[in-house]
Amino acid sequence: MPFASTTRNVRLGLSSLAAHKLRSGLTTLGIVFGVASVICMLAIGEGLSYEAREQIKRLGSNNIILRSAKPPQEPGAGGAAMHRVLQYGLTYADVERIATVVPGVQVIVPTREIRKDVWFHGRRVDSTIVGTVPWYPSITNRRLLAGRFLTTLDMREAANVCVLSSALARELSGLWNPLHDMVKLGTEPYKVVGILESAGVGTGEGFEGLPQTERQVCIPLTAARLRFGELIVDQQAGSMSMERVELHGAIVRVSESDHVLKTAEVIESLLKSFHEKQDYEMIVPLQLLLEKERVKRLYNMVLGLMAAISLLVGGIGIMNIMLASVSERTSEIGIRRAVGAKRGDVLAQFLTETVLLSGFGGLVGILLGVGMPRLITRLTGMSTLVTAWSVLLAFGISALVGLIFGYYPARRAARMDPIVALRHE
Amino acid sequence: MNIVEASGLSKIHRMGEVSVAALQGVSLKVRSGEFVAVSGPSGSGKSTLLNLLGCLDTPTSGTYRLAGRDVSAMDDDALSEIRRDRIGFIFQSFNLIPQLSVVENIGLPLIYADVSASERRERARRLAETVGLAHRTAHRPAELSGGELQRVAIARALANDPVLILADEPTGNLDSRTGREIMALLQQLWRRGATLVVVTHEENIARQASRNIHLVDGRVERDTATAGAL
Ligand SMILES: Nc1ncnc2c1ncn2[C@@H]1O[C@H](COP(=O)(O)OP(=O)(O)O)[C@@H](O)[C@H]1O
Ligand SMILES: [Mg+2]
Numbered sequence: 053m054p055f056a057s058t059t060r061n062v063r064l065g066l067s068s069l070a071a072h073k074l075r076s077g078l079t080t081l082g083i084v085f086g087v088a089s090v091i092c093m094l095a096i097g098e099g100l101s102y103e104a105r106e107q108i109k110r111l112g113s114n115n116i117i118l119r120s121a122k123p124p125q126e127p128g129a130g131g132a133a134m135h136r137v138l139q140y141g142l143t144y145a146d147v148e149r150i151a152t153v154v155p156g157v158q159v160i161v162p163t164r165e166i167r168k169d170v171w172f173h174g175r176r177v178d179s180t181i182v183g184t185v186p187w188y189p190s191i192t193n194r195r196l197l198a199g200r201f202l203t204t205l206d207m208r209e210a211a212n213v214c215v216l217s218s219a220l221a222r223e224l225s226g227l228w229n230p231l232h233d234m235v236k237l238g239t240e241p242y243k244v245v246g247i248l249e250s251a252g253v254g255t256g257e258g259f260e261g262l263p264q265t266e267r268q269v270c271i272p273l274t275a276a277r278l279r280f281g282e283l284i285v286d287q288q289a290g291s292m293s294m295e296r297v298e299l300h301g302a303i304v305r306v307s308e309s310d311h312v313l314k315t316a317e318v319i320e321s322l323l324k325s326f327h328e329k330q331d332y333e334m335i336v337p338l339q340l341l342l343e344k345e346r347v348k349r350l351y352n353m354v355l356g357l358m359a360a361i362s363l364l365v366g367g368i369g370i371m372n373i374m375l376a377s378v379s380e381r382t383s384e385i386g387i388r389r390a391v392g393a394k395r396g397d398v399l400a401q402f403l404t405e406t407v408l409l410s411g412f413g414g415l416v417g418i419l420l421g422v423g424m425p426r427l428i429t430r431l432t433g434m435s436t437l438v439t440a441w442s443v444l445l446a447f448g449i450s451a452l453v454g455l456i457f458g459y460y461p462a463r464r465a466a467r468m469d470p471i472v473a474l475r476h477e
Numbered sequence: 478m479n480i481v482e483a484s485g486l487s488k489i490h491r492m493g494e495v496s497v498a499a500l501q502g503v504s505l506k507v508r509s510g511e512f513v514a515v516s517g518p519s520g521s522g523k524s525t526l527l528n529l530l531g532c533l534d535t536p537t538s539g540t541y542r543l544a545g546r547d548v549s550a551m552d553d554d555a556l557s558e559i560r561r562d563r564i565g566f567i568f569q570s571f572n573l574i575p576q577l578s579v580v581e582n583i584g585l586p587l588i589y590a591d592v593s594a595s596e597r598r599e600r601a602r603r604l605a606e607t608v609g610l611a612h613r614t615a616h617r618p619a620e621l622s623g624g625e626l627q628r629v630a631i632a633r634a635l636a637n638d639p640v641l642i643l644a645d646e647p648t649g650n651l652d653s654r655t656g657r658e659i660m661a662l663l664q665q666l667w668r669r670g671a672t673l674v675v676v677t678h679e680e681n682i683a684r685q686a687s688r689n690i691h692l693v694d695g696r697v698e699r700d701t702a703t704a705g706a707l
Contacts, residue, residue: 057588057591060588067576068576071576383572384574386572387572387573387574387585388574388585388589389533389557389560390531390533390560390566390572391560391561391566391585391586391589391633391637392557392558392560392561392562392586392589392590392637393557393561393589394553394554394557394558394589395553395554395557396554397589470533471528471533471534474533474568474572
């Protein structure tokens with residue numbers, strides 16, 4: 053089709069659509085919603101992927117996170133439990149076994165967590181004491197901001213040294229900088245040897261069951277075991293419960309990312325054989341990613357179906373209106389044919405009109421489709437991401453719908469017998 | 478030179494079970510510069526003949542040469558090109574496109590000849606002048622009288638400089654005075670050298686032509702030269 057006739061068809065199509073503004077507008081609604089849902093669908097899908105990627109970044113894609121968890125209470129044990137010590141969770145033996153037995157484990161970082169007040173020059177901040185090992189920062193991707201972290205020597209000596217999280221350090225420091233100074237954890241004095249960045253991989257932001265790292269004091273695991281014991285006494289409203297927990301968590305780093313899921317299975321079965329109760333949890337970030345991908349696929353299927361139905365309805369609507377337009381303009385078709393228009397010219401004229409119509413619907417749909425994900429994010433907190441290629445795709449689809457559903461009416465116009473068309477009133 | 482050379486043209490319209498022989502072996506030669514009036518009773522095949530001569534329709538049998546070219550075996554696209562380049566059609570019911578202005582209607586055939594928009598407008602304006610509508614170029618058909626509408630149609634028929642102008646009862650929808658004006662315009666075209674075939678059942682119009690052909694039941698009954706030729 054030469055350029056001159058294309059621009060002529062576009063101009064013709066525009067003026068003919070402009071002559072029926074309301075009708076043209078209503079006709080394109082199906083396309084509008086179809087295109088909007090295509091963009092929405094892709095935006096939600098992209099949002100999920102983005103979230104998953106962020107989560108993975110936070111949790112570490114090669115990590116397997118183990119957490120101690122209070123097992124569900126057996127019914128009828130309630131009265132007796134008052135004086136009994138409830139023992140549960142991960143043990144030193146578990147960590148030892150995972151480190152030695154499970155293949156592909158690069159490193160394992162056990163932690164003990166105790167809620168305690170931290171005192172410094174008369175200030176008190178409620179915080180979590182984390183008993184851990186020297187390679188804790190590297191596996192959680194947290195940077196040391198000042199001083200040093202715990203050393204193997206600290207471990208061996210169960211030294212009274214601690215590293216504060218930066219947020220906690222900020223809260224504690226008034227006139228004095230706590231670095232190289234003494235703080236009191238509960239009643240015990242500890243020397244502050246370093247400041248550690250607050251957030252990092254494998255920490256709790258937005259995650260149930262993971263420790264918060266905002267107000268955190270890291271001390272040698274050996275010191276935590278020695279000084280704070282394993283018995284946790286919880287006194288609440290007259291009733292008292294006692295729990296014995298050796299370790300609260302452990303982060304396992306797997307050397308090969310391909311083996312993460314396999315290794316997780318091995319650890320799971322190993323733990324199962326030594327634990328009678330379900331007194332631990334396992335979080336595999338990679339699995340979370342896979343789950344998110346699964347949810348994304350589900351979303352895509354549902355929304356894709358919606359989009360397909362909208363586009364189908366929109367296409368049929370357009371076909372309907374174009375058929376009406378063709379029969380309304382029968383005598384125009386006859387006139388054009390009589391003065392020398394070929395079938396192809398008539399076909400191109402009506403096809404251009406339909407593509408313009410659906411393209412217009414596509415544009416409105418794009419506006420809606422770019423706005424809707426924002427609304428979804430506002431209302432549900434789900435993150436969404438509109439990408440340029442999704443917009444292009446949606447627009448391409450709308451033009452394609454115009455071509456497909458416009459073809460039949462246009463062909464009908466082109467195939468009309470000019471004599472019959474001319475006689476038409 | 479013969480513009481029209483038709484021999485043994487037949488057209489059978491088929492409508493389901495029924496078939497109507499609208500034309501039965503019409504042979505006809507029209508020389509360049511002739512003004513042929515075709516008359517005959519309603520249903521005698523006048524329009525069918527004109528549609529065949531205008532390449533809007535194809536004969537069931539017979540051959541047709543237009544300005545030396547055999548068009549009877551041409552496909553639809555080739556026939557469209559013939560209509561575009563060589564034929565000018567004028568209809569009883571004017572057949573203008575209501576959304577287009579007078580100039581746009583006149584320039585319509587030029588669109589399909591890929592004439593540029595500016596040249597189209599220029600030529601259409603000149604043609605509007607020729608038919609006496611210089612003051613109506615921007616109007617839409619709905620704002621014009623019957624006589625003016627037919628003038629637009631005549632101007633459109635002239636747009637591509639056709640070798641043959643065909644008019645099917647051009648005064649049929651007009652009052653007698655306007656009809657006379659339109660006939661005068663056609664005569665004027667003929668004087669300037671145009672070749673015309675005009676269908677009419679009005680005696681006084683037929684008399685203005687150089688030659689009268691009378692159709693009955695799809696056959697040429699009479700073919701006579703008239704005084705109008707002078
Ligand atoms: N498209 C058609 N289908 C069926 N019959 C037709 C068609 N066109 C014309 N006819 C028939 O052919 C005959 C000649 O018609 P037409 O050429 O229109 O006559 P005229 O113009 O002399 O009145 C008529 O009997 C008419 O009914
Ligand atoms: Mg007729």
